[in-house]
Amino acid sequence: MSPAPGKHKTGHSQNSVSWTEAHPARVVLVVGPENYLGTRAFDLIRRKVREQRPETETIHLNASNYAAGQLEMHASPSLFGDAKLIEVVQLEQMNDDFLTDALQYASEPAPDVVLVLRHGGGNRGKKLLDAVQQSGAPVIDCQPLKKDSDKAAFVASEFRASRRRIDPDAVRALVSAVGSQLSDLAAACQQLSLDIEGSITAESVEKYYGGRVEATAFKVADAALAGRGGQALSMARHALATGVDPVPLVAALAMKVRTVGKVIQASGSSAQLAKDLGMAPWQVEQARRDGRSWTPEAVIRSIKVLAEADAQVKGAGRDPVYAVERAITVISLANRS
Incomplete structure (x- = not known):
């Protein structure tokens, strides 16, 4: 498993990384209200963990109904020394037992465990968020993409990831037609990548999404x-x-x-x-x-x-x-x- 990562100089804190660069570490904090980006970050970390250690055991916890001692129990080494991926959601509604256990764990995380924490926003658990950030753990900030320019950048990155070319006019047309939800936008990018040969043009977007309106x-x-x-x-x-x-x-x-x-x-x-x-x-x-x-x-x-x-x-x-x-x-x- 990856050790504690080096610090980055981008984003809201020195150790912020983009969701597209999400990687396994002993502790990873995924914070912000945009659930689609949070889900993509979790998926990317999970895939990289399994590429490194296919036998990794995945454990799911909910911080809102957490029972004291669960984190320590799941993070403890097994008889066979298997690696573990622990995914914890709803930190924005965490109970006091989770806060206490997570603070203790974050101060000395287990070496063969990747702990991914999902916080949807708000001040609940701020002490834990501060502790995780100060530890140097990677922080993935998932804020809603409200500006069309940000959505256009997202579309461009989706096509780069699939090694496909899309014309600038087509990017703008796709954002105008489908840009209300990131999940819809990502699905449209995937469909066009699969169905269209060669460069994706504005005409391609019009063919598939011409019936959609910019005014949602x-x-x-x-x-x-x-x-x-x-x-x-x-x-x-x-x-x-x-x-x-x-x-x-x-x-x-x-x-x-x-x-x-x-x-x-x-x-x-x-x-x-x-x-x-x-x-x-x-x-x-x-x-x-x-x-x-x-x-x-x-x-x-x-x-x-x-x-x-x-x-x-x-x-x-x-x-x-x-x-x-x-x-x-x-x-x-x-x-x-």
Whole structure:
């Protein structure tokens, strides 16, 4: 197994590494709310461990329902001296027993064990996170890729990894068509790599994903909540005209409005609210930004119009498009209350 790694000078700490460079070490910390990147990092470490030691035993633990002594028991050498990979998830909800045992283990990790820790964000277990980072263990930061430029870089890296060429115009077209979720984007990259011979062009993307629209439901919702009614209506009309069902548009609007309603009058840190509300800290922060110009009355008014729209797009009304547009208009005007 790899010893404790050398330090890197990139990222948020000196020992940060990209998920694409994830490698086995005695302790590896995978932190951040982007679950897809976290899963990819785990998969890469698992594959490299098995390449080095095919007989490695894999053990899965959950830090939220952890029982005292489990980590030490699983990390202890077996009679046959087999290597072990211990994967622990939900550190953001870790109980006190896990915190105590993990702090002790991190100070002197076992030589034939790779321990991979997954923390989804927040301040729970900060003492452990600090200890792991200070030990020099690799830290893989998995933050959501919100900018199209970051998603384009992700697409380019996916094609480099598969040793395929994609034109810059095709990268932009793919992000526009499929870029709402990283998992969808990665699946699209894989499909194009398998199905298209030679360079992937914008025409290739159009052939496979031309029916997808750049204006996703959540982009429409973001524009409406920000008070950009004209932009939201334009994107919604384009989406509906290209075959997008109005139901997910209303659902995205409703989810955004409900989230704003939960946080606009709530006090406390984003981490504490995230824990109380069952959300990720970044979602709380986004909702607080969305709700800066909102009042409780505006939230109530918007929820009412969304309830009406939901019923109409599911069959209670004759004109679902009008219902969606009315909801967008009310929400974008509510922002100015």
